Amino acid sequence: MPLVVLAGIVLAALPFLGGSQYLATIGLLTAASALVGQGWNLAGGFGGLTSFGSVMFFGIGAYTAAIIQTRWGINPWFGLPAGAALGGLAGAVVGFAAFRAGLRGSYFALVTLAFAEVFHVLSNSLALTGAGLGITLRLAPGLGNFQFLDRRASYAVMLALLVLATALAHWLRASRFGARLVALRENEDAAQALGIDIVRTKTLAFALSGAVIATAGVVYTQTYLYIDPSIAFSVERSVEMLLVAMIGGPGTVWGPILGAIGLHLVADTAQAWIALPGFAAMLYGVVLLAVIRLLPDGIAGMFRRA
Amino acid sequence: MLEVRGLSKRFGGLQAVRDVDLDVAAGSITALIGPNGAGKTTSFAMIAGFIRPDAGRVALEGRAITALRPDRIAAHGLVRTFQITQPFGGLSVAENIRIGAFLHVAEPAAAMAAARAIGTRLGLGPLLDRPAASLTVAGRKRLELARALATQPRLLLLDEVMAGLNPAEIGEIVGLIREIRTAGVTILLIEHIMQAVASLAERVYVLAEGALIATGSPREIAENPAVIEAYLGHGAAARLARTHSSPFDQAAPHG
Numbered sequence: 212m213p214l215v216v217l218a219g220i221v222l223a224a225l226p227f228l229g230g231s232q233y234l235a236t237i238g239l240l241t242a243a244s245a246l247v248g249q250g251w252n253l254a255g256g257f258g259g260l261t262s263f264g265s266v267m268f269f270g271i272g273a274y275t276a277a278i279i280q281t282r283w284g285i286n287p288w289f290g291l292p293a294g295a296a297l298g299g300l301a302g303a304v305v306g307f308a309a310f311r312a313g314l315r316g317s318y319f320a321l322v323t324l325a326f327a328e329v330f331h332v333l334s335n336s337l338a339l340t341g342a343g344l345g346i347t348l349r350l351a352p353g354l355g356n357f358q359f360l361d362r363r364a365s366y367a368v369m370l371a372l373l374v375l376a377t378a379l380a381h382w383l384r385a386s387r388f389g390a391r392l393v394a395l396r397e398n399e400d401a402a403q404a405l406g407i408d409i410v411r412t413k414t415l416a417f418a419l420s421g422a423v424i425a426t427a428g429v430v431y432t433q434t435y436l437y438i439d440p441s442i443a444f445s446v447e448r449s450v451e452m453l454l455v456a457m458i459g460g461p462g463t464v465w466g467p468i469l470g471a472i473g474l475h476l477v478a479d480t481a482q483a484w485i486a487l488p489g490f491a492a493m494l495y496g497v498v499l500l501a502v503i504r505l506l507p508d509g510i511a512g513m514f515r516r517a
Numbered sequence: 518m519l520e521v522r523g524l525s526k527r528f529g530g531l532q533a534v535r536d537v538d539l540d541v542a543a544g545s546i547t548a549l550i551g552p553n554g555a556g557k558t559t560s561f562a563m564i565a566g567f568i569r570p571d572a573g574r575v576a577l578e579g580r581a582i583t584a585l586r587p588d589r590i591a592a593h594g595l596v597r598t599f600q601i602t603q604p605f606g607g608l609s610v611a612e613n614i615r616i617g618a619f620l621h622v623a624e625p626a627a628a629m630a631a632a633r634a635i636g637t638r639l640g641l642g643p644l645l646d647r648p649a650a651s652l653t654v655a656g657r658k659r660l661e662l663a664r665a666l667a668t669q670p671r672l673l674l675l676d677e678v679m680a681g682l683n684p685a686e687i688g689e690i691v692g693l694i695r696e697i698r699t700a701g702v703t704i705l706l707i708e709h710i711m712q713a714v715a716s717l718a719e720r721v722y723v724l725a726e727g728a729l730i731a732t733g734s735p736r737e738i739a740e741n742p743a744v745i746e747a748y749l750g751h752g753a754a755a756r757l758a759r760t761h762s763s764p765f766d767q768a769a770p771h772g
């Protein structure tokens with residue numbers, strides 16, 4: 212395992228060495244996938260709360276960052292805590308409503324999908340979010356403005372957030388809260404009989420997941436300086452989060468990182484060879500099928516068995 | 518300790534439980550018996566908060582717990598086990614028990630130590646690090662017991678913890694239940710194995726078709742004509758009276 216960690220550190224540091232913007236962009240995209248995957252994993256992996264709509268948190272984070280600076284002139288760095296707070300709040304509200312009603316499995320997945328669509332429609336029609344036009348940030352590079360011309364800086368921010376999210380997953384695995392969440396995933400009746408508050412535990416987990424995923428949205432806005440409804444609330448991003456966690460190993464600490472690397476290796480390589488529109492989405496489906504069939508515990512499961 | 522009054526539940530056209538009164542004295546072992554489909558497990562589910570009763574009330578140590586959520590009731594000290602064992606399959610045996618221990622021990626390492634101690638006490642010592650899904654039926658029954666016990670309950674509801682076990686295993690579980698009671702935990706159990714009921718329980722309640730038909734000591738119950746009829750059919754009591762034996766006699770151990 213120390214060898215794997217060492218390899219990870221070298222891999223993570225690679226884009227900083229040399230001045231390649233291309234390498235930094237790949238690093239940024241992979242770290243972003245790993246971050247949203249880890250966010251999804253906190254609830255979906257550890258708690259079995261399979262959400263199909265977690266892109267709503269990404270979008271909320273992205274719009275929070277855009278709105279506070281363009282509409283209210285607040286410093287963009289404040290977008291990170293504000294985005295995380297609103298993402299967490301959305302997770303708590305949606306989670307509480309769904310879990311209170313006793314929704315599980317595919318019913319929960321569909322309700323999250325519906326909520327993501329509600330946010331999509333709202334952002335498409337409200338003046339606050341710039342409706343269909345979206346919001347463009349004024350170009351003003353600088354550390355104080357949370358805008359960087361060098362992709363390596365964006366990558367560094369994303370990487371720092373990924374480290375935090377992974378530390379959170381690590382805490383979850385070791386803590387009472389995490390153990391209770393896993394118990395709920397394994398057997399709800401037994402967990403409740405042993406004194407676990409189902410709604411409270413699941414709601415907290417979903418809120419935590421929302422807060423983490425929202426931070427990725429904030430960094431997205433600060434990197435591309437533009438956000439619109441179809442970018443913020445795309446179903447593909449929901450699928451990507453789920454896929455990253457499933458491929459890497461749901462309910463494990465390192466799974467989403469392994470999953471993100473694996474997915475980007477496959478997807479980016481394939482895209483370079485075959486430039487068909489929609490090919491990536493098709494490939495995702497094939498990869499997911501293969502993983503479920505061959506690696507039910509993901510890439511991380513392979514290491515555990517070895 | 519536990520006071521149940523007028524407990525009733527109807528599922529569609531079926532009156533599953535009708536107007537059941539039940540008392541469990543602190544420190545006692547009380548049994549709830551009856552033929553299949555008599556409403557025993559439904560009664561348990563209502564007492565433990567898993568099913569909301571249509572009518573009736575449940576009080577634990579004088580405090581009303583009727584229709585509280587199961588986790589709230591567990592926090593008050595009443596914990597049930599399941600007839601069909603419900604292990605957390607992906608977790609180890611020790612981790613399973615630790616979930617119970619977490620109810621009153623917040624610190625993970627301390628909860629794990631408590632869980633391992635309880636597991637060892639219940640004879641799961643060599644299996645503590647195995648996945649719970651790999652346990653045999655007897656092991657799973659012990660795990661149910663260990664997990665419930667780890668919550669430090671004052672009243673344990675045991676739903677057929679001996680079903681599916683062989684006589685040697687039953688003997689061991691009977692010994693464990695006695696030890697648990699000696700340690701200060703009051704016990705209410707559902708059981709089909711009369712030998713175990715007779716040797717464990719001070720007081721027995723008999724349910725048939727959702728209603729209580731008898732209550733008393735195991736000996737009184739064994740001789741009660743209504744109970745014999747409920748188990749063996751109409752006229753059975755009269756036939757048995759002619760041969761001067763009760764069906765429970767062969768089962769009840771001597772001494």
